[in-house]
Amino acid sequence: MTYKMMDGNLAAVEAMKMAKVQVVSAYPITPQSNIAEKLSDLVASGELKAEYIRVESEHSALSVATTAQLAGVRAATATASNGLALMHEVLGMTSGNRVPIVMPVVNRGVAAPWTLWCEHGDAMAERDMGWMQFYCENVQEVFDLILMAYKAAEDKDVLTPAMVCLDGFFLSHSMQKIVVPKQELVDNFIGGYKSQNTYLDTEDPMFICDLTGSEEYTEMKYQQKVAMDNAIGVIEQVQREFEERFGRKYSIVEGYRTEDADVVLVALGSMCGTGKHVVNKLREKGKKVGLAKVTVFRPFPAEKIREILSGTRCIGVFDRSAGIGGQGGPVWSEVCAAMKDISCDIRNYTGGLGGRDVSPDNIEKIFDELLEISQGKRKNHTAWIDLKENAMDIRQVIKNV
Amino acid sequence: MTVMQKQQEKHTPKPQKFRVYGPVATVYGSSNTGSWRILCPKVDYEACIKCGTCARSCPANIIDIIKEQSECVVIDFDYCKGCGICANECPVKCISMVVERG
Amino acid sequence: MYDVQHNSRGLVSHGVSACAGCGMELIMRNVLEVLGEDTIILIPPGCSALFSGFGNETALKIPGFQGNLENTAACAAGVRAALNAKGNKHTTVLAFAGDGGTVDIGIQSLSGVLERRDKVLYICYDNEAYMNTGIQASSSTPYFAGTTTTPSGKKTGRKDLMQIAIAHDIPYAATASINNLNDLKKKVQKAKDTDGPSLLHIHTPCPTGWRYEPAKTIEIARAAVQTGCWILYEYEAGKVTINYRQKELKPIEEYIGFQGRFGNLSKEQKKEIQDYVTKQYNKYIIKLEAMN
Numbered sequence: 001m002t003y004k005m006m007d008g009n010l011a012a013v014e015a016m017k018m019a020k021v022q023v024v025s026a027y028p029i030t031p032q033s034n035i036a037e038k039l040s041d042l043v044a045s046g047e048l049k050a051e052y053i054r055v056e057s058e059h060s061a062l063s064v065a066t067t068a069q070l071a072g073v074r075a076a077t078a079t080a081s082n083g084l085a086l087m088h089e090v091l092g093m094t095s096g097n098r099v100p101i102v103m104p105v106v107n108r109g110v111a112a113p114w115t116l117w118c119e120h121g122d123a124m125a126e127r128d129m130g131w132m133q134f135y136c137e138n139v140q141e142v143f144d145l146i147l148m149a150y151k152a153a154e155d156k157d158v159l160t161p162a163m164v165c166l167d168g169f170f171l172s173h174s175m176q177k178i179v180v181p182k183q184e185l186v187d188n189f190i191g192g193y194k195s196q197n198t199y200l201d202t203e204d205p206m207f208i209c210d211l212t213g214s215e216e217y218t219e220m221k222y223q224q225k226v227a228m229d230n231a232i233g234v235i236e237q238v239q240r241e242f243e244e245r246f247g248r249k250y251s252i253v254e255g256y257r258t259e260d261a262d263v264v265l266v267a268l269g270s271m272c273g274t275g276k277h278v279v280n281k282l283r284e285k286g287k288k289v290g291l292a293k294v295t296v297f298r299p300f301p302a303e304k305i306r307e308i309l310s311g312t313r314c315i316g317v318f319d320r321s322a323g324i325g326g327q328g329g330p331v332w333s334e335v336c337a338a339m340k341d342i343s344c345d346i347r348n349y350t351g352g353l354g355g356r357d358v359s360p361d362n363i364e365k366i367f368d369e370l371l372e373i374s375q376g377k378r379k380n381h382t383a384w385i386d387l388k389e390n391a392m393d394i395r396q397v398i399k400n401v
Numbered sequence: 402m403t404v405m406q407k408q409q410e411k412h413t414p415k416p417q418k419f420r421v422y423g424p425v426a427t428v429y430g431s432s433n434t435g436s437w438r439i440l441c442p443k444v445d446y447e448a449c450i451k452c453g454t455c456a457r458s459c460p461a462n463i464i465d466i467i468k469e470q471s472e473c474v475v476i477d478f479d480y481c482k483g484c485g486i487c488a489n490e491c492p493v494k495c496i497s498m499v500v501e502r503g
Numbered sequence: 504m505y506d507v508q509h510n511s512r513g514l515v516s517h518g519v520s521a522c523a524g525c526g527m528e529l530i531m532r533n534v535l536e537v538l539g540e541d542t543i544i545l546i547p548p549g550c551s552a553l554f555s556g557f558g559n560e561t562a563l564k565i566p567g568f569q570g571n572l573e574n575t576a577a578c579a580a581g582v583r584a585a586l587n588a589k590g591n592k593h594t595t596v597l598a599f600a601g602d603g604g605t606v607d608i609g610i611q612s613l614s615g616v617l618e619r620r621d622k623v624l625y626i627c628y629d630n631e632a633y634m635n636t637g638i639q640a641s642s643s644t645p646y647f648a649g650t651t652t653t654p655s656g657k658k659t660g661r662k663d664l665m666q667i668a669i670a671h672d673i674p675y676a677a678t679a680s681i682n683n684l685n686d687l688k689k690k691v692q693k694a695k696d697t698d699g700p701s702l703l704h705i706h707t708p709c710p711t712g713w714r715y716e717p718a719k720t721i722e723i724a725r726a727a728v729q730t731g732c733w734i735l736y737e738y739e740a741g742k743v744t745i746n747y748r749q750k751e752l753k754p755i756e757e758y759i760g761f762q763g764r765f766g767n768l769s770k771e772q773k774k775e776i777q778d779y780v781t782k783q784y785n786k787y788i789i790k791l792e793a794m795n
Contacts (some may be wrong), residue, residue: 022588025581051584056615060577063612067545067568067581073588075581089571098423159422198425200543200582202594204504205566207426210555211548216424223422416504426561431509431518457684458721460528463517480517484524484710485718498718 004180008142008171011178012078012104012164013038015146017048018186019102022073022193025053025064029083030116031168032106039076050076058083062090062103069099070208071200074150074193077101080168081108084122088129094161095130095224097209098197100153101161102146103131107269107320108168109354117355118168120268121321124330130224132162132231133298135268139176142166144248145295150190151238157230159197167270169355181246189245228299235296252301254293255308257283261290263370264309265349266335267318268294271358278363289367294331302338309335314345314374316366316381320352328383345373351385362386431480434461438483440498444474448495455487455496505564514540516562521553524717526707526724527628529681531599534626537691540565542595543586545578547571547604550635551628554599573608575600576616579623595624595695602629602643606662617671620699624691627664627702630709638712645732647776649764650712656768660783668702669738669794675701677737681708682725686735686746693739706733714763726758731784736791743794755780 006014013035016024024043026036042048051068055061058079065075079087084105094101109115110122123133132153134145142164149162166172195201198208212220232252239250256276258264267275272293282289292308294301309315319329326333328348336346349366352358362385372378388394442455451473456464463477464487474496476487488496511517514535521528527550535542544567546555554562555569570578579598586594598616600609605627616623632650633639640650642662649656668676675697679687687705694701708724710717727733730753735746755777759765768776 023581023584025584049588051588053580053584053621054619055577055580056611056618059574060580060612060615063570063574063577064581064584067570067578068585068588069581070568071543071582071585071589073585075585090574093571096423197421198423200566200568202541202543202566205540205564206505207555207561207563207567207569209424209569210426210561211552211557211569212424213558216558220423227422426556426559427504427506428560429505429507429509429511429516429564430556430560430562431511431516432520434518434520437523458529460521460525460532460720461517461519462511462513462515462532477517482523482717484720485716486524486720489718490721 001182002180003177005175005177006139007173007175008136008139008166009035009106009173010038011139011143012146012166013042014180015143016076017042018183019074019147019150019190020192021048021050021076023051023053023065023068023075025055025061025068025075025077027055027058027061027079027083029058029080031108031172032078032080032083032104035078035104035106058086059090062087062094065101066090066094066097066099067200069101070097070198072195075101078104078106080106081110081122084126085110088126091126091129091131093209096220098159098227099161100159102149102153103161103163104142104146105163105165106168106172107165113354115354118170119320119353119355120165121353123163123165124321127298127330130160131298132160132296134162134164134296135294136164136166136171137270137272137293139171139174140178140248142171143178143180144242144246144250147186147190148235148238148242148250152231152235154193154196155234156196158227158234160224160227160231165269170270185245189242231299232301250295251304252296253304253308254295256291256293258290258292258308258312260288261312262288263314263316263367263374264290264292264312265316265318265363265366265370266292266294266331268297268331269320271318271320271352274358274360275363278360278367282364282367287367287371289371297331300334300338305335305338306342309339309344310342312344314347314370315339316347316349316370318349318351318358318366322350322353347373347381348383349381349385350383356386433479434482435479438481438501440483440485441501442476442481442483442485442487442496443499445495445497446472446474448493449473450493452492454490454492458486458490460484460486514564515554519553519562521550522711522717524710524720526681526709526720527551527630530628530687530705530707533684533688534597534691535565537688538595538597538695541593542597543567543582545570545575545582545596545598547575547600547609549601549604550630551599551601552635572604574612575604575609576623576625577612579625580616580619580621583621583623596622598623598625600627601634602627602631603633603641606643606664607641610667614671617668617673617700617702620673622698623700624694625700625702627704628707629704630707630712632712634709634712646779647765647768647772649767656772664704665738672741673702674699675739677703678733678735679703679705680724680728680733680735681705681721682728683735683747690737712764714766715761719761723758723761726753729753730755730758731780732758734784734787743791745788745791752781752784
């Protein structure tokens, strides 16, 4: 065990290196680019024994990784934002063929407007593509969750790819001190790659992904649903095993001071660190607030959410993606569905878009609103938190009419 | 060492059934494409020069030339779609396409 | 491993539901005859997906994967990378895609493979339109050909896949035709033996899409070569070889006259095609000769 200073991207690279990926196909996109760079460095120096395929697009990046893994090796790629959107149809090929690739996604908004910065809109747009989704609070979690994602994804009852989502810049470019275990410990934890489902092998041929009729398509989708259902238990088991081996405790949903809380805020990703800080601050003032950190968004841990939130009368759900046209953001929708039989008031907050910081002040404002609502002092909430008053008048353009 | 011992030592993986998920085809099958046929190739064996052009030109690869046999062009009608390429390509025009059914 | 229910000679099932007289079917059989069973095939959705199969049944005896329409080359690169990582240098990785999946939507991932010099054998069977979706024009559809999206004939010439491949300076690229299967098989062998990317662009008459009698598939392929509509040549280690030269081009009518897709042309339009093809052919031969 050693301590190392690294940013989220390098932690992701370190984890993929320690998983001994044998094929890397990567295409640069801000803020993921130094994952592609660092992996190429490692391959060039021989520190990572892998084939590096310098692909010409994200679409090809995931195509290469998917067929490489079908041909029998652990394959790696990573992306962000529009790159993830370009992968969209290949995501379905990976998950539908049950190829357990683990892919870091460095969260960044999808254009338009062009943004380079963090929000979860990119990953949320892919939430129904049959991939597991893990969300990281800090750089240590990036490293740890990638290792756990390999073990869960490759489990024979899961065989489902996983995105490990890390907030663009807030984590990808934030240097933090993390614990890096010995290679031997990682080897013992995840082991070498074995094709457990279908594979491409001239010694044992089969044809993968031919046309499927309506008499079987439903069943194959059901298999994926069952795999996701299985994944909840498998991830929890993997987290327990991880704690035994590496000493760090994880949960699919972490309840932070939620036991006796009057109000709880549900959130994902790096803002949970800020959220915990605000919880502590408000607790000192006697305000009984708590935070529920959703580490695994796909499969959605509904039961765990109910366990943590039941008894809380007023719940806020923070969506770091706009959920345009929906009744609220995707996290809120899921929480509402999980809590449908439990009497409570669930409010949706949208913010932190396109790189805007989710500040302690904003979180404090949310908690105060939730407390007032729970005490009957307030009816409405500020659904778009931290929205400028002149939102509709950002630009005025002179036109030739 | 007996022959049996030697055979046991030579490792050959045994085919076993496994459950797999997702779309995969493991049956090497064949459609009954012979049922598509409207025109049927008919060979004038007297005229045939046994050159094999028809066999090489057949998209389904179902024509055999058996030189020692009097009916030297053997077509597998389970699969012949009746496309007529064999008849068209025959250098001595010894294959004609006749109506299979009314 | 495959459960063989109807055995075949060769690696392709005899009962494939390709149309009667399909040029692609003849190509697939000849290609796999040369490549043998130590081959992994990548197929996009399209006519060639008929070989992938349906449900639990496939028409191929080799391992394969059906990817997306535009990533056949990238899927091949992935398999190659994994084989390389495992130290397997012997298995042939074959990408087998149509013109739409190659020159239109798949040109980017193909370009990636060619530029990176991934050892992949890429075959484009060119039936000059999107046939499996119902005969819509692709950028490989020739001048004046009628399709369901060019009802009054295509107004532009075809994209030149070979020259695009050659521009990447790959070690081996060749055109081929089912008119000359020996030449085709020789080129498949060369492509297989190439250390790096290789591309075969094979002219593939399609009775359904071109609207001619199925029996004429090879005859039409021959006519295409003899009228100068399809030129057989190779690019090998930087050198161009023209494999076949017609002393005098046959009149274009001998090629397009059979085909319903050119059926609605006026006399003037036919003359225009004749002039276009003659001019293109002569220009092309000069260009090929100048490349050496």
